[in-house]
Amino acid sequence: MRPNLLDPLFVPITSFTGIGPKIAALIAKALGRESADDTRAVDLLLLPPHRLIDRRNQPGVAYSPEHAIVTLKLHVDRHQPSPRGKGNVPYRVFAHDETGDIALTFFHARQSWLERSLPVGETVLVSGKVDWFNGRASMVHPDRMALAEDIDNFPLVEPVYPLTAGLSPKLLQRAVDSAVAALPDLPEWLNEAFLVQNGLPDFAAAVRGLHAPRDEHDMNPNAPARRRLAYDELLAGQLSLALVRQRIRKLQGRPVKGDGSVREKLLEALPFQLTESQREAIADILKDMQSPNRMLRLLQGDVGSGKTAVALFAMAACAEVGGQSVLMAPTEILAQQHFATIEPLARQAGVRVDILTGRTKAKERQAILSRIESGETKMIVGTHALFQESVNYHDLLLAVVDEQHRFGVHQRLRLTAKGAAPHMLVTTATPIPRTLVLSAFGDMDVSRLTEKPAGRLPIKTVTLELERIGDIVRRLKDAISKGKKAYWICPLVEESELSELMSAEQRHAYLAAEFGALVDVVHGRMSSADKDRAMQDFKTGKTRILVATTVIEVGVDVPDASIMVIEHAERFGLAQLHQLRGRVGRGSEASSCILLYKGPLSETARARLSIMRESEDGFRIAEEDLKLRGEGELLGTRQSGAPGFRLVDLEAHRDLLETARNDARYILEMDGELASERGQALRMLLYLWRRDEAIKLLRAG
Known part of the structure; x- marks a missing residue:
């Protein structure tokens, strides 16, 4: 039960004066909450302003710089209402101070309200941007106005919060003020010595300081309140x-101490040598699994660094003691691919592997389920279907979860409910900077694969303007005549009037005119069967160019594809560009990646493309991405259950x-x-x- 002391902070925001259901829905949207019902006072309390307006500059009318925000103390001279029936002509209020005259200009304003707010003959304080026309000063719709007697309540430094269409800054400010006023006196949860040593205020003082910044210093991430x-x-x-x-x-883990027999056969069956970092990762994992505590380890490795092979050795150790292991992938395409990699190797080592996805036919599914329950099947590959109620394991010792950033903390908990507390190995091909690993996966030990398998050549990356697309087509014709294969990535599925980005359907039509049946297309809106067919045709060489959306980003493996064209590369994030590029360069021949962009480029887009040209190191790229984009986007906060921080700035903190x-x-x-x-x-x-x-x-x- 939540302590009663916190009740004032968990009241619905509709309990505040002036906030009805409509405004509450807008505030919920601005705060990124699911709904108004789910938005509470505490969410406003911890909403940081993202900038401030400083109204302390009071230069006088004549000395007001163009477009700067100034505050002026004025004497109101006269009102000039809009002519009757001509609402498009502005209402003007003429005023002066000792340095000069100014016209305050209003569109579609009510005369009675303006006469009350700016009475003729009175002294008023107004704040806003000044414009100059032919030597005359004007201020259109002042942001703030107050009569002389209310000047004490006039905010000279004003925090600005994120807004959404239809929500006025004044309304949101009033709601935030109500939340701050409701803050009860809470006990301190941090050590006194820690607070003193770091010069930090108590929680209540920090909240009040957050919402009442005195100047730009208070907006700095390292200001004490923040x-x-x-x-x-x-x-x-x-x-x-x-x-x-x-x-x-x-939940006590079961120590897994195999005799190494299956692993020895696997080593003989492998068509390549393990890298040094693969050997180290396998040693760490086996050491964890031999202890009575459950393993909870994150295996990070760049695209193509051999994570599946590492996972397979962990699964083999379970088979040696008669136990079972599962490998869970986020998509069916990926599950099929893992199965195609693992099954032949495991078979040579004498271990049975089955695959279970949402598309497994009923009769076949029944046979697989009984083999799993009897323990005949030792390794099971699949999607979320592996953890449905109907699946009963004989003796589940290890769960390997592929592509961590698609699984949040809650899924980790659900997985652990299956089996007798299996060990858990989570793999990700998204290199995550150390700071983000700690913040999102602080409950895990981490292994990193830092080398590419032997024999892999570097991928040559170039950037070209979209206008040169004809050159690309000519080069592709030459490459395809030599038996090569290419991916062509587009940002959209089909043409949209809102965007001039090239859609996959459109680009497919354009390339089909040049290459005929050698071109195919795959995207997220196609049925699974059509996607599988398109991928299969590309793998077997029936087609030579695959036009795709980012559906192919994660884990698709066609070793002889050696050309990657990414259209509108300026619209993709760094991590995504790196993932896509990793789809080529998986075989023994030299590969290339062409980033097509439409100029002019923003500073961030230019920085992204130059990092891609300079580096293939996923960890360096991830660190640069963190600097360019911030942590929320990098992990795909929405889908990951990973932290979308409100006040934390990982660079500063x-x-x-x-x-x-x-x-x-x-x-x-x-x-x-x-x-x-x-x-x-x-x-x-x-x-x-x-x-x-x-x-x-x-x-x-």
């Missing part, structure tokens, strides 16, 4: 991850992340159920940052 709240946000995240880890570790991680682990070592006085305060922290899931774990025991 730093305090960023640390709270990181600690809440790390504490909930540590609780997941504690819960997973509580890297040092806090390490501290929060260590603090969370220490807290749970000393007080695993958060039952002490500080523990109770920390439970409040988890509620404030909407980490209720983690608190349920405490109760689940």
Whole structure:
């Protein structure tokens, strides 16, 4: 149960004066909440302003710079209403100060309201941007106006919050003020010594400071109020991850100590030598699995670094002791591909592998399910179908989850409910910077594959303007006549009036006119059967050019494809460009990647394309991507259950992340159920940052 002390912060925002259902829906949208019903006072409390308006510049009319925001103390001279029936002619109020005259201009304004707000003969304070026409000053729709007696309440420094269409800054500000006013006196959850040492305020002072910045310094991520709240946000995240880890570790793992017989046969069957980092990762994984604690490890490796081979050796160790392992992929295409890689190798080592996806036919499915239940099948590859109610494992020792960024913390918990607490290995081909690994996967140990398999050649990357598409087609004709294969990636599926980006359908038609039946297309709106057919035709060489959307980004493996054309490359993120480029260069021949862009390029787009030309190192690219884009987008926050931070800026707050991680682990070592006085305060922290899931774990025991 949430402590009663927090009740004022969890009232619906419609309980605030002036906020009805319509405004509440707009505020929910601006805050990125699912719905108005799910939006509470606490969400406003922790909404940081993203800039401020400084109205302290009061130069006088004559000295007001063009387009700058100024505040003027004026004497109102006269009103000039719009002529009757001519609403498009503005209403003007003429005023002056000791330096000169100014016209305050309003469109579609009510005369009665303006006469009340700017009475003739009175002194008023107005603030807004000044324009100059033929030596005359004018201010169109001042942002702020106040009569002389209200000047004390005139905000000279004003925070600006993210808005959405239809939501006025004044309304949102009033709602934020109501939330801040409702803030109760909360117990401190951070150590006194830590606060003093880092010069941080208490929570209430930090919240008030966040919403009442005095100048630009207070907007800096390292201003004390922001730093305090960023640390709270990181600690809440790390504490909930540590609780997941504690819960997973509580379920005793089964030590897996195989005799190495299956692994030896696998080594002989492999058509390549393992790299040094593959050997190290396998050693780390086997060491984890031999301990009575459950393994929870993240295996990071760039595109084509051989993660599947590493996973296969972990699965082989389970087969040696008569246990089972599963490899779960996010899509059917990927599951089929893993099966095609693993099955022949496992068969040579004497181990049975089955595949289970949503498309497995009923009769075949029944046979597979009975083989899984009897323990005859030792390795099972599949999609989410592996964890449906109908699947009963004989003895599940290991779950390998492919493409981590598609699985959030909640899915990790659901997986652990199957089987007798299997060990867990999670793999990702998205190189994630160290800071993000800590923030999103703080509950995991990490192995990195840093080398490419032997014999892989570098991929030559060039950038070209879209106008030169004719040259590309000529070069493709030459390459295809020599038996080569090419991907051609487009950002959209079909033509849309809103965008001039080249769609996959359109580009397919254009290339089919040049190459005939050698061109095919694959995109997300096609049925699974059509996608499989298109991929199969490309693999076998029936087609030579595959036009595709980013559906092929993750894990598609056609080793003899050696050309990658990415159209409108300026519209893709760095991580995505790197993933797409990794689809070529998987065989033994030299490969190339052509990034087609439409100028003029923005600074960020230019930086992205030049990094792609300079580097093939996924980890360096990920670090650069973090600098260019920020952490939320990099992990695809929406789909990942990964942190979309509100106050944390990972560039500025890297040092806090390490501290929060260590603090969370220490807290749970000393007080695993958060039952002490500080523990109770920390439970409040988890509620404030909407980490209720983690608190349920405490109760689940």
